[in-house]
Each structure stands twice: as structure tokens, then as C-alpha cells.
Amino acid sequence: MLLQGLKVVEMSTWVAGPSCAAVLADWGAEVIKVESPMGDVTRAFFANPENGQSPIYANENRGKKGVVLDTTKPEGRAALKKLLKDADIFVTNTRPGSLKKIGLDYETLKPEFPKLIYAAVTGFGLTGPWANEGGFDITAFWARSGVARAMIPTDQEPFASRPGFGDHVTAITTVAGILAAVHERHSTGKGRLVETSLLRAGSYAISWDLSLQLYYGEVQTNGPRDERPVAISGFFRTKDDRHLVIVPKNVNCFTNVMIAIDRPEVVADPRFEIPMLDMDVVREARAICDEGFARFTLEEIGERLNELDVAWGPLGTLAEHAASERAELAGCFVELEDGLGGRFRAPATPVRFPEGAPPVGAAAPQLGQHTREVLEAAGLTPEEIAAVI
Structure with a gap:
């Protein structure tokens, strides 16, 4: 065997x-x-x-x-x-x-x-x-x-x-x-x-980053949070002082995140149309996300993100992982x-x-x-x- x-x-x-x-x-x-x-x-x-x-x-x-x-x-x-x-x-x-x-x-x-x-x-x-x-x-x-x-x-x-x-x-x-x-x-x-x-x-x-370096001769890696070009990508702090990370997987993610944090009107503003190329606008959108996530506990916002099929994960501790049923079932x-x-x-x-x-x-x-x-x-x-x- x-x-x-x-x-x-x-x-x-x-x-x-x-x-x-x-x-x-x-x-x-x-x-x-x-x-x-x-x-x-x-x-x-x-x-x-x-x-x-x-x-x-x-x-x-x-x-x-x-x-x-x-x-x-x-x-x-x-x-x-x-x-x-x-x-x-x-x-x-x-x-x-x-x-x-x-x-x-x-x-x-x-x-x-x-x-x-x-x-x-x-x-x-x-x-x-x-x-x-x-x-x-x-x-x-x-x-x-x-x-x-x-x-x-x-x-x-x-x-x-x-x-x-x-x-x-x-x-x-x-x-x-x-x-x-x-x-x-x-x-x-x-x-x-x-x-x-x-x-x-x-x-x-x-090799994701290295392939870009080899092909173009340069690559943008993990710079300061305020300079990252995607507003909803990265970590956000919740009301109960936890962190979660979001990875955008398609063009609908921005809309779904705005719905999740009760800010659907943002989507109607033409300044926030995807792709956002103006970094000042990106920073403004990120500030909206920061304020929005801060009004929910991790459990509350997690349920909303799951319903909207947004790719996210909590910043878990090793103790949480060791006690996790999800990890146990995953072997x-x-x-x-x-x-x-x-x-x-x-x-x-x-x-x-x-x-x-x-x-x-x-x-x-x-x-x-x-x-x-x-x-x-x-x-x-x-x-x-x-x-x-």
C-alpha cells in the first residue's frame, strides 16, 4: 500500500x-x-x-x-x-x-x-x-x-x-x-x-512575483498599506479587535464588500468604478472599508462575507487552529x-x-x-x- x-x-x-x-x-x-x-x-x-x-x-x-x-x-x-x-x-x-x-x-x-x-x-x-x-x-x-x-x-x-x-x-x-x-x-x-x-x-x-521580475525586470511587492493599489485587498480590523483578510477574486468583489459593510451607495459613485487608478481614490475607498469593518464583530462580518461569496479569512492564532473543527476535518x-x-x-x-x-x-x-x-x-x-x- x-x-x-x-x-x-x-x-x-x-x-x-x-x-x-x-x-x-x-x-x-x-x-x-x-x-x-x-x-x-x-x-x-x-x-x-x-x-x-x-x-x-x-x-x-x-x-x-x-x-x-x-x-x-x-x-x-x-x-x-x-x-x-x-x-x-x-x-x-x-x-x-x-x-x-x-x-x-x-x-x-x-x-x-x-x-x-x-x-x-x-x-x-x-x-x-x-x-x-x-x-x-x-x-x-x-x-x-x-x-x-x-x-x-x-x-x-x-x-x-x-x-x-x-x-x-x-x-x-x-x-x-x-x-x-x-x-x-x-x-x-x-x-x-x-x-x-x-x-x-x-x-x-x-514564483508569482519572481516571474514578473524575470519578465519585466521589476515587480511591485508588499509596500506600505497606504500605497497598495487595491482598496479591498489586505487586512482589516473588526469591532472586537480581530483582523480579517480579503482577497478580491473578480470585479464583483468590491460591490459585495460594500454591501457587506452597509455602504452600497459607494458603488454608485463613478469615482469608485473598477479599476481605480487614482491612489487618492483608492485610499478613500480603503478608509471606507476600515470604518465599515470596525462596526462589526468578526463573526458578524464573516457571516455577511460568506453569504456574498467573498474570499476572506480570519487572522487566526495557532491555538485557534489547533482547536478548529475545520482543521480537524481537513486532516x-x-x-x-x-x-x-x-x-x-x-x-x-x-x-x-x-x-x-x-x-x-x-x-x-x-x-x-x-x-x-x-x-x-x-x-x-x-x-x-x-x-x-
């Missing part, structure tokens, strides 16, 4: 690589996570002081088997190659230069494992002078790609994205590339290199085992399979939890296992 029968060896840390492998595990693949003796750094992030459980680590590594190998030593590298012998996919976000130094780069492994699909998750790709530069989603996906500058209004101080935001986009992108390579291998019998980067994923995520959450006899809620992967899928919820492994079991299954002798451990 789905990816059952595929074997994945993952040697990565932080988020993008582990998250990619976690999605594959959710969808039925057998995933063996290889960690250094120090363990994945995210094990320590927001760990529960009572049991050491990190919801960050658990979310990115659920459903995997955990193995500790010191790949800086010959015994560790030899053991890893034993694992790769019958693996379908290798996922790593270790820097390319480090992998080459210890003989675990794609070009070195390819002759020995011609069927292996090698997924390299990087900051800036595998070529050029920046291939070995460390990349994090906030530095590469968010800041360097232009995503942040396009999103942050020019009259505000720059701010960072939330952790893991670009990593998860890159992870699901990597999953897509891996599955394309798996499909190809059915006919060719050969593996291939699949390469993704935070920078490229960020470029694709902002946004799963329950995971904590490895200690309990369970807790966690974010779900972004794809659901209503006609049946492998069960999700197995705990993330403790550090080195399955080392002996996995190495025995890979054919290592007791002496070899003892040397590795």
Missing part, C-alpha cells in the same frame, strides 16, 4: 532532510535514520523536562528506526554501506564537501549502488562556489531568495520567518523528486541523483506515540489518502534504539556490530 516495500536510509539533521524522510515513513516506507553519536540536534529543542521528549524531533522523525553510526570512522562507513546495499533511497542534508571527504557523495556511491536513488537536500545546490555553504531556511529560503523582502512591508523592520517554514516546503519538494525517480526506475532499473535546495524551493514558492493533525506509553497530537503531512493508507503514529526513535537490530538485519557479524557500537 502506497510506499510499503520501499527502504529509505536517512542521514540528516535539523528539519528539511528528516521531514522529507518522515513523509516517506508516514506513507508506508521503511525509514532508517542514521545519527551521529551526538544525535540529531533537534532532540534538545523544547524537550519536555519530565521525559526528554521533544515535539520538534518527534514530528520530524516519527515512524523511523534509529541507528547510531560514526561515519567519520571506517567501521561506521562500512556499516552504512551495508544498509545501503538493499536500500531504495538515501536522503541526506550533510554538506556536499563533507560527504565527498568520507566517500559518501553520489559520484563515489553510484558505481557500487547503481539502483540507489540519492536525494541531496542542500542550501544552495551541488554546483558552484556556494555548494558547501551552510543554509538554513531563514537565511536561504526566507532571506536570500527574496521571499522576505517581497512579504515584509517596506515601512516595517524586517523580521524572520518561523523556524522550519521553508524547510517543510523543501521537504515536500524533495519527496516529489524522489517519487519521480522511483517511477523512472521501474522502466530503467537505475537510480539517480535528486537534488533540492532551500534557495530553489524559496524561488519557486515566490491537519495526527496522534503520535511518545515511546513511553502515551500519545500526543502533532501536525499531519499535507496529503491525505481517503481510500486507505498505512497507519501513522509510531514514535520517533530514541537515540540508537534500533542500532543492533538494524545492523543484524543488514548482515553484520557480532564482531562488526561490536566494533561499530
Whole structure:
């Protein structure tokens, strides 16, 4: 069912690589996570002081088997190659230069494992002078790609994205590339290199704006609110001090918003005819919207906007989202085992399979939890296992 029968060896840390492998595990693949003796750094992030459980680590590594190998030593590298012998996919976000130094780069492994699909998750790709530069989603996906500058209004101080935001986009992108390579291998019998980067994923995520920049040589991004050219687009504050956002989807939206805020007479004024090209008129129309929305609670205006088929959404909190029936019905959450006899809620992967899928919820492994079991299954002798451990 789905990816059952595929074997994945993952040697990565932080988020993008582990998250990619976690999605594959959710969808039925057998995933063996290889960690250094120090363990994945995210094990320590927001760990529960009572049991050491990190919801960050658990979310990115659920459903995997955990193995500790010191790949800086010959015994560790030899053991890893034993694992790769019958693996379908290798996922790593270790820097390319480090992998080459210890003989675990794609070009070195390819002759020995011609069927292996090698997924390299990087900051800036595998070529050029920046291939070995460390990349994090906030530095590469968010800041360097232009995503942040396009999103942050020019009259505000720059701010960072939330952790893991670009990593998860890159992870699901990597999953897509891996599955394309798996499909190809059915006919060719050969593996291939699949390469993704935070920078490229960020470029694709902002590609609406980037396509305009590439085509016209310029693009209008997120400027000050008072300079935005569409009066009803953006956020508005309600009577109960909440915010909602409106996205115009057709020429009727302005009329419907005016009806919703009890200002239908505005539509009859020729100055407000769509498209409004005079920015002074746009600002006047926006001021009418501000005054109108301020007379309703979020619930009241939401009902009106729904009746008029206006595309809108509340500025919700994570607490509201976590308690939302809408999110629950959309499949946004799963329950995971904590490895200690309990369970807790966690974010779900972004794809659901209503006609049946492998069960999700197995705990993330403790550090080195399955080392002996996995190495025995890979054919290592007791002496070899003892040397590795």
C-alpha cells in the first residue's frame, strides 16, 4: 500500500532532510535514520523536562528506526554501506564537501549502488562556489531568495520567518523528486541523483512575483498599506479587535464588500468604478472599508462575507487552529506515540489518502534504539556490530 516495500536510509539533521524522510515513513516506507553519536540536534529543542521528549524531533522523525553510526570512522562507513546495499533511497542534508571527504557523495556511491536513488537536500545546490555553504531556511529560503523582502512591508523592520517554514516546503519538494525517480526506475532499473535546495524551493514558492521580475525586470511587492493599489485587498480590523483578510477574486468583489459593510451607495459613485487608478481614490475607498469593518464583530462580518461569496479569512492564532473543527476535518493533525506509553497530537503531512493508507503514529526513535537490530538485519557479524557500537 502506497510506499510499503520501499527502504529509505536517512542521514540528516535539523528539519528539511528528516521531514522529507518522515513523509516517506508516514506513507508506508521503511525509514532508517542514521545519527551521529551526538544525535540529531533537534532532540534538545523544547524537550519536555519530565521525559526528554521533544515535539520538534518527534514530528520530524516519527515512524523511523534509529541507528547510531560514526561515519567519520571506517567501521561506521562500512556499516552504512551495508544498509545501503538493499536500500531504495538515501536522503541526506550533510554538506556536499563533507560527504565527498568520507566517500559518501553520489559520484563515489553510484558505481557500487547503481539502483540507489540519492536525494541531496542542500542550501544552495551541488554546483558552484556556494555548494558547501551552510543554509538554513531563514537565511536561504526566507532571506536570500527574496521571499522576505517581497512579504515584509517596506515601512516595517524586517523580521524572520518561523523556524522550519521553508524547510517543510523543501521537504515536500524533495519527496516529489524522489517519487519521480522511483517511477523512472521501474522502466530503467537505475537510480539517480535528486537534488533540492532551500534557495530553489524559496524561488519557486515566490514564483508569482519572481516571474514578473524575470519578465519585466521589476515587480511591485508588499509596500506600505497606504500605497497598495487595491482598496479591498489586505487586512482589516473588526469591532472586537480581530483582523480579517480579503482577497478580491473578480470585479464583483468590491460591490459585495460594500454591501457587506452597509455602504452600497459607494458603488454608485463613478469615482469608485473598477479599476481605480487614482491612489487618492483608492485610499478613500480603503478608509471606507476600515470604518465599515470596525462596526462589526468578526463573526458578524464573516457571516455577511460568506453569504456574498467573498474570499476572506480570519487572522487566526495557532491555538485557534489547533482547536478548529475545520482543521480537524481537513486532516491537519495526527496522534503520535511518545515511546513511553502515551500519545500526543502533532501536525499531519499535507496529503491525505481517503481510500486507505498505512497507519501513522509510531514514535520517533530514541537515540540508537534500533542500532543492533538494524545492523543484524543488514548482515553484520557480532564482531562488526561490536566494533561499530
